[in-house]
Amino acid sequence: MNWEGGIRVPGLLRWPGVIQAGAYIDEPTSNMDIFPTIVKLAEAQLPSDRIIDGHDLMPLLQGKVTRSKHEFLFHYCNAYLNAVRWHPGNSESVWKVVFFTPNFSPEDSNGCYDSHVCFCHGGFITQHDPPLLFDLSRDPEEKFPLTPETESRFYEILRVVHLAVDNHSRSLRPVPDQLSWDNLLWKPWLQVCCSSLLPCIPIKTVVPG
Structure with missing residues (x-):
């Protein structure tokens, strides 16, 4: 988590x-x-x-x-951006913005014990609007989410973090599908001809002619 x-x-x-x-x-x-x-x-x-x-x-x-x-650290839950940490260069405060939290099961627990894993999307999570905001320098256990009433810079902090998220998202580039058939199929011509248990077996190439 x-x-x-x-x-x-x-x-x-x-x-x-x-x-x-x-x-x-x-x-x-x-x-x-x-x-x-x-x-x-x-x-x-x-x-x-x-x-x-x-x-x-x-x-x-x-x-x-x-x-x-790292002024900003972006924390993902699978492919979904879950939280952002911001440590401003001129401050001792460390802000953390949490965009969603998992729906624990059973409801009164602190984990996803019914499914044995917490998922990161759809009905498995609760989106927070506005996001949860914590000052980790004063609340490292994340027990007390800040509000506009308890933190005068609430909306300013969220604005800076959202701007950082936008810049971060624009820097991302898709990568080839690592689970494509081309990556999953066995390629015998790439296999080694020996192991740590057996001696190497020489391979002869015969060219008909």
Whole structure:
């Protein structure tokens, strides 16, 4: 789920002489950051024909900076944008906007126990208009949704987040269907001719002539 308890998964890293032992970083990052980090460490170049959403983690891991480069993080439930986190550069507040929540079953529970999985669309969710707004710097457990009465910048925060969502959506490009028949069909000519259990079997090509 995209509540903080599902998002904030600890990561443990060890690199003697590069990453300081015992360091603690309380900044959310993303799996998308792994790719540009490895590319930078390999002294290679990132692809220039697409938008790379991740950022190099090394400055954060080595203590050269204290904040992630992600001003916005977009949290998806399958293919549906579920929530957005915004950490303004000039503020200690961390805002989180939640567009929909799953309909738990049974109703008085905190999970989808009847179906064993929470779905992300249709009658399985409740859309929120306006979205739920939390200040994670004061309410990390997301217990108290803010309202225009309790947060004077309520509509301004939503406006900025919606603008970020629009920019993010325009940057997305469709990818080929990974479950198409062309990707699912077995291609024997791509199979290796040996395994870790058997010795390699040489393949001879006979050309009639």
